[in-house]
Amino acid sequence: MSAYQGWEITEEQREIYRQRSKKSSKAKANALRGEGKKPIHAVNIPRLNPEDLMPQLPRNGIRALSLFSGGGGLDLGFERAGFSHVASYDILAGAGVTLRNVRPNWKVFAGEEGDVTKVNWRPYRGLVDVIQGGPPCQPFSIAGRQKGREDSRDMFPEFIRAVLEVEPLAFVAENVTALASEKFNQYVKEVIEAPLAGKYKLTKFILNASDFGIPQVRKRVFFVGFRDEKIAEKYEIPKPTYAWENVAASQRQESVQLNLFSFLTESQLLKRCMGVREALGLPDIGFDTLAPTLRSSLTGPRHTTSILSSVSAQKIWEKLQIWPNGVALDREKARLFVPENNHFRLSVPDCAILQGFPDSWPIAGAVYMALGQIGNAVPPPMAYQVARSLWGVLS
Ligand SMILES: C[S@@+](CC[C@H](N)C(=O)[O-])C[C@H]1O[C@@H](n2cnc3c(N)ncnc32)[C@H](O)[C@@H]1O
Secondary structure: OOOOOOOOOOHHHHHHHHHHHHHHHHHHHHHHOOOOOOOOOOOOOOOOOHHHHOOOOOOOOOEEEEEOOOOOHHHHHHHHOOOEEEEEEEOOHHHHHHHHHHOOOOOEEEHHHHOHHHOOOHHHOOOOOEEEEOOOOOOOOOOOOOOHHHOOOOOHHHHHHHHHHHOOOEEEEEEEHHHHOHHHHHHHHHHHHHHHOOOOEEEEEEEEHHHHOOOEOOEEEEEEEEOOHHHHHHOOOOOOOEEEHHHHHHHHHHHHHOOOHHHOOHHHOOEEEOOHHHHHOOOOOOOOOOEOOOOOOOOOOOOOOOOOOOHHHHHHHHHHOEEEEEEEOOHHHHHHOOOOOOOEEEEHHHHHHHOOOOOOOOOOOOHHHHHHHHHHOOOHHHHHHHHHHHHHHHO
């Protein structure tokens, strides 16, 4: 089964896309030969290093198995939080390329051998403490038409099967917030809660990426389950550690007014989350904000090199003077290929930073393939906080 299912588009639409893409490829080739517009932006040096948002913790001996690993957002977050990696599974061969590049010693099953529907998980029983995974979100996302269990890409039953076969101490499943909406109440009851009833105690919560220092508007729902009820009772969901500028400033202001400031320790004060321009090291233009949600280039009507998610997002990118289409493979190529409106062109490593991936975890593949893995990922610093919260009760 292919992980990618394109939308139906008419021949006419296809032709428009074809022409647009031909024109843009020509302009790009000219630019990269040095025959385009003269570059106006210097190669940027990002100010945000996502590693700083997830300081490496010592090994804690807790063993984690990863399903639907993609480019490894959850995997990296768990590793930084001190968990030991057991194996990663993904049907996308490109995800395997990324994971094997960055962690040659990891057990990575990708492509056909990574298809979770074909795996017997029982041999992992006793060798795994935590199963983590983000089953494909298309069955629940608006872009994927929200068909839930009618969608052949619905892999939640497979995730639950793995949990029941391995019987880990705990599991973490991540998805789009639509899965926590009323529309999917019945789905959650039947597909997630019912098969686990009496075996796992479940907690469900939504986290916000900028609460953990990631300069992007992005919310995700997490389902955490514990086999032991007492552990489940002790569990605390991750608390924000950062806040987008205005919130952080107002919190400080409020503390001063209440004369509390001197009583608040550094760790109780939220740190300030950077905006996109600051994070990417772009010059100050008097405006900065969080990036609109980056979309995955693997989930739309066709593979693209754009991270644009909506019309309102387009307006925000314009105000930021950043061009979100035709993302370049690297920063030098982005500099050379000046967009028509002279805005700053994004590159794959810049998009990775906006998703919380450090430069030390390069996402492999052609632009669309890398953006697909980036846009699909749990930002590693958010994954890190979830992993830490588990460690808090499992250790
Ligand atoms: C939302 S992404 C997961 C992202 C990942 N958790 C991260 O943090 O980077 C879902 C992944 O499920 C994979 N997938 C879809 N069907 C699959 C299957 N049958 N077996 C294994 N992986 C599958 C897709 O290729 C995709 O990479």
